[in-house]
Amino acid sequence: MEHQTVIITGDTAGIGLVTARMAAEHAEAPISVTLIKPASIATPFPEHAGNVMEREPTLPPPLYEPRIVARSILYCTEHPRRDM
Known part of the structure; x- marks a missing residue:
């Protein structure tokens, strides 16, 4: 159940992305x-997020370092592509 919120959030973001891409095209x-x-x-999101569960939440693997994600985002600003 703890990963369900991540999945729902991801699905909602995906719908927004498709809508934005279609509108731009x-x-x-x-x-x-x-x-x-x-x-x-x-x-440190799991440590700072509100939690009412009996145990601390965990992030599902694989874990990417923020610096790598930031570099990927910057790369895409100069080299457009559909997904990365």
């Missing part, structure tokens, strides 16, 4: 929308 806007797909980012 329809308007022939000079922009690119890229989906960055890291599984989990190694941040």
Whole structure:
């Protein structure tokens, strides 16, 4: 159950991404929308998030370092692609 929120959030983000990409293509806007797909980012989020469960939440593997995710995002700003 603890991973269900992550899945629902990811699904909602995916719907938003598809909507944004379709709107940009329809308007022939000079922009690119890229989906960055890291599984989990190694941040202190679980330690700082509110929790009512009996145990501390964990992030599902693989864990990506924030620096790697940031570099990927910067790369996509200069080299447009659909997903990474």
